[in-house]
Amino acid sequence: MKIHEYQAKDILARYGIPIQPGRVAYTPEEAEEIARELGGPVVIKAQVYVGGRGKAGGIQFGDTPEQARAAAAKVLGMDIKGLTVEKVLVVSKLEIKEEYYLGIILDRKSQAPMVMVSKAGGIDIEEVAASTPEKIIRQPIDMHWGLRPFEARAILAHAGLPHQVIAKGGAILTALAKAFIESDASLAEINPLALTTDGQVQAADAKILIDDNGLFRQKEYATWAESEESNPLEFEAKQEGLTYVKLDGNIGVIGNGAGLVMTTLDMVARVGGKPANFLDIGGGAKAEIMRKALTFVARDPQVKGILVNIFGGITRGEEVAKGVIMAQADLPKGMPIVVRLSGTGAEEGKEMLKQHPGLDWGKDMREAAQKIVAVVGSKE
Amino acid sequence: MSILLDNTTRVIVQGITGREGQFHTRNMIAAGTNMVGGMTPGKGGTIVEGLPVFDTVEEAIKATGASASCIFVPPAGAADAIMEAASAGIELIVCITEGIPVIDMTRAMLVVHEYGARLIGPNCPGMCTPGHGKIGIIPYQIFTPGPVGFISRSGTLTYEVVALLTEADLGQSTCIGIGGDPIIGSTFVDYLKLFEEDAQTKAVVMCGEIGGSDEEDAAEYIKTMSKPVVAFVSGRTAPPGKRMGHAGAIISGNTGTAQGKVAALQAAKVPVADTIFDIPGLVKEALASA
Numbered sequence: 307m308k309i310h311e312y313q314a315k316d317i318l319a320r321y322g323i324p325i326q327p328g329r330v331a332y333t334p335e336e337a338e339e340i341a342r343e344l345g346g347p348v349v350i351k352a353q354v355y356v357g358g359r360g361k362a363g364g365i366q367f368g369d370t371p372e373q374a375r376a377a378a379a380k381v382l383g384m385d386i387k388g389l390t391v392e393k394v395l396v397v398s399k400l401e402i403k404e405e406y407y408l409g410i411i412l413d414r415k416s417q418a419p420m421v422m423v424s425k426a427g428g429i430d431i432e433e434v435a436a437s438t439p440e441k442i443i444r445q446p447i448d449m450h451w452g453l454r455p456f457e458a459r460a461i462l463a464h465a466g467l468p469h470q471v472i473a474k475g476g477a478i479l480t481a482l483a484k485a486f487i488e489s490d491a492s493l494a495e496i497n498p499l500a501l502t503t504d505g506q507v508q509a510a511d512a513k514i515l516i517d518d519n520g521l522f523r524q525k526e527y528a529t530w531a532e533s534e535e536s537n538p539l540e541f542e543a544k545q546e547g548l549t550y551v552k553l554d555g556n557i558g559v560i561g562n563g564a565g566l567v568m569t570t571l572d573m574v575a576r577v578g579g580k581p582a583n584f585l586d587i588g589g590g591a592k593a594e595i596m597r598k599a600l601t602f603v604a605r606d607p608q609v610k611g612i613l614v615n616i617f618g619g620i621t622r623g624e625e626v627a628k629g630v631i632m633a634q635a636d637l638p639k640g641m642p643i644v645v646r647l648s649g650t651g652a653e654e655g656k657e658m659l660k661q662h663p664g665l666d667w668g669k670d671m672r673e674a675a676q677k678i679v680a681v682v683g684s685k686e
Numbered sequence: 687m688s689i690l691l692d693n694t695t696r697v698i699v700q701g702i703t704g705r706e707g708q709f710h711t712r713n714m715i716a717a718g719t720n721m722v723g724g725m726t727p728g729k730g731g732t733i734v735e736g737l738p739v740f741d742t743v744e745e746a747i748k749a750t751g752a753s754a755s756c757i758f759v760p761p762a763g764a765a766d767a768i769m770e771a772a773s774a775g776i777e778l779i780v781c782i783t784e785g786i787p788v789i790d791m792t793r794a795m796l797v798v799h800e801y802g803a804r805l806i807g808p809n810c811p812g813m814c815t816p817g818h819g820k821i822g823i824i825p826y827q828i829f830t831p832g833p834v835g836f837i838s839r840s841g842t843l844t845y846e847v848v849a850l851l852t853e854a855d856l857g858q859s860t861c862i863g864i865g866g867d868p869i870i871g872s873t874f875v876d877y878l879k880l881f882e883e884d885a886q887t888k889a890v891v892m893c894g895e896i897g898g899s900d901e902e903d904a905a906e907y908i909k910t911m912s913k914p915v916v917a918f919v920s921g922r923t924a925p926p927g928k929r930m931g932h933a934g935a936i937i938s939g940n941t942g943t944a945q946g947k948v949a950a951l952q953a954a955k956v957p958v959a960d961t962i963f964d965i966p967g968l969v970k971e972a973l974a975s976a
Contacts, residue, residue, distance in 0.1 A: 412788055412792075412868060414868050414898045414899075414900075414934075415899070417791070417792055432939050449792045449793050449796055450796060487789055490787050490788075490789055492788060517789065518929075519761060519785045519787045519788060519933060520787040520788075522761070522762065523762070523787070551925075551929075551930060553923070553925065562842055563840060563842025563843060563931075564866060564895075564930055564931025564932040565838065565839060565840020565841065565843030565844075565866070565895055565920055565931075565935075566840065566846060567930075567931060568840075568843075568895060568896070568920040568921045568923075568924060568930050568931070568935065569843055569846070569920040569962060571921075571924070572920055572921070572922045572923050572961075573961060574923075575922065575923045576961060581923060584924075584928075584930055584931065586931040589841075617842045617845050617846050617849075619823070619842070619845060620823070648846075648849070649825065649845070649849075670963075671846070671962070672963060
């Protein structure tokens with residue numbers, strides 16, 4: 307789950323990591339008021355779930371409260387990569403002398419959180435990793451202990467950070483690791499970690515991703531979930547317990563099991579179609595889930611036809627057929643549906659579907675994909 | 687022969703008294719698996735599906751001599767169940783549970799390695815050795831004994847491809863769903879090593895998907911193998927940055943794309959099936975030229 311910079315910094319502050327004072331504003335007036343409270347120059351930062359805010363103009367400065375208001379007016383409502391800015395973070399401006407990168411990601415290979423530190427901060431770490439990987443020091447965290455302060459300091463020293471940053475930065479990195487582990491994070495970045503002209507070390511920007519599997523025990527963070535404006539359907543699907551990913555084609559795809567659905571998408575593309583979504587109904591789904599899945603997929607206005615591909619094991623063909631028939635009444639008139647069933651209850655399911663006009667079926671995944679692609683293609 | 691499981695392997699179920707645990711215990715018995723007991727804390731002394739239930743894995747091992755365990759414990763307790771099994775001396779742990787917090791898995795893996803156990807999964811359908819039995823939730827009836835080893839990151843896709851193999855008279859030695867999470871107990875390379883040494887296995891089918899670099903690592907290892915491997919990679923149409931159902935099926939930047947995996951496998955001279963329907967033909971060619 308994505309969270310905003312101000313929320314990530316809220317987490318960091320709980321672990322004693324220094325951040326600039328400030329808060330979130332939803333209007334230019336609020337931004338002005340916050341700037342007045344803070345005193346001195348401020349930074350106005352768009353709070354949206356995408357990177358590259360700076361380049362897009364989503365970060366502005368104001369030396370006075372009036373300028374802060376004008377800057378916030380410019381940023382609020384701005385479109386950044388398809389997302390509308392609805393709130394800004396207003397914080398005191400730092401006089402930055404140097405910038406570094408501190409990050410922790412979940413590393414599949416070492417099966418542990420991996421600490422990454424670079425002297426080159428403030429820029430896209432993926433670019434650094436691609437062009438000059440030697441500039442990034444990596445070390446997996448030994449989960450017996452967590453990251454110990456001496457290890458954190460050693461990593462900073464290896465990365466070539468200056469003497470005056472080692473103690474303060476080491477404490478910050480230790481705290482970041484603790485925050486990562488205790489928050490069920492899958493990524494936690496401070497980029498940049500700023501050394502100010504007066505010798506302070508602060509987290510000037512922060513990014514944290516929370517592992518969805520940890521949300522059942524991260525109850526407060528779970529309440530931070532927000533719809534990404536570009537994907538309102540995905541957000542709603544999650545709330546409904548459906549695994550749905552929006553794609554840009556016109557053929558809705560529903561199946562059981564992530565690998566099978568992915569393979570079905572590939573098959574649709576292979577026979578010349580464009581999948582509109584990924585939707586996995588999971589194992590053992592009943593008719594009601596199937597109905598819900600179909601009506602959900604059809605809410606995407608781009609969808610011109612739906613392919614249902616089920617390999618019955620714990621999921622039964624009759625239940626799938628029942629759900630498809632139930633959904634027909636709720637779907638736009640004439641929406642073509644092709645169902646492919648195999649395994650448990652497939653024959654019974656097919657018999658049920660045969661009685662209903664407007665439903666077709668395929669003997670296997672390929673034939674079903676060809677049928678839906680043909681019928682959708684013929685309508686365009 | 688086969689790998690990991692045969693009809694002498696003594697198997698228990700952790701979480702046997704739950705709905706899923708009980709249902710699948712019945713199916714495992716029906717598949718011929720040598721089931722010897724189960725455990726659920728607090729339910730010791732009861733009987734489920736004719737099997738004795740214990741409070742701890744340690745007690746279950748003492749009483750039954752079990753060496754393998756199948757875990758049907760909900761996500762919040764599943765990593766603890768893995769650690770309990772490993773530290774009690776279970777050699778083969780199959781964890782079906784989906785949704786385990788990944789930080790819990792980083793801790794569980796320490797214990798699995800320390801005790802030298804093998805973990806299959808989590809977030810997997812388990813495994814089966816046709817003619818001997820199964821551990822997990824795989825629909826056993828679609829399998830038939832034969833020379834093809836099978837490994838996949840996905841459940842239903844496994845059933846789909848195995849049904850095609852069986853239909854084409856290509857029986858299987860052992861089939862394993864390795865799990866869809868970012869941190870799993872054993873990767874493709876671990877199983878390929880076992881198949882390479884197994885006398886029954888003459889060829890291996892490997893079904894990968896987007897995310898991580900296990901397929902690329904497998905490609906490197908396959909270069910050293912004497913047995914042929916046929917591969918399939920799903921997620922060619924998956925967009926970057928989106929979790930495609932499986933927690934581990936996500937393209938991050940340029941890492942984990944289907945195209946990259948296909949290229950790595952082809953560079954290792956592994957035939958990569960364009961669609962799953964091409965897999966049986968490629969396996970037959972591989973067996974003929976082996």
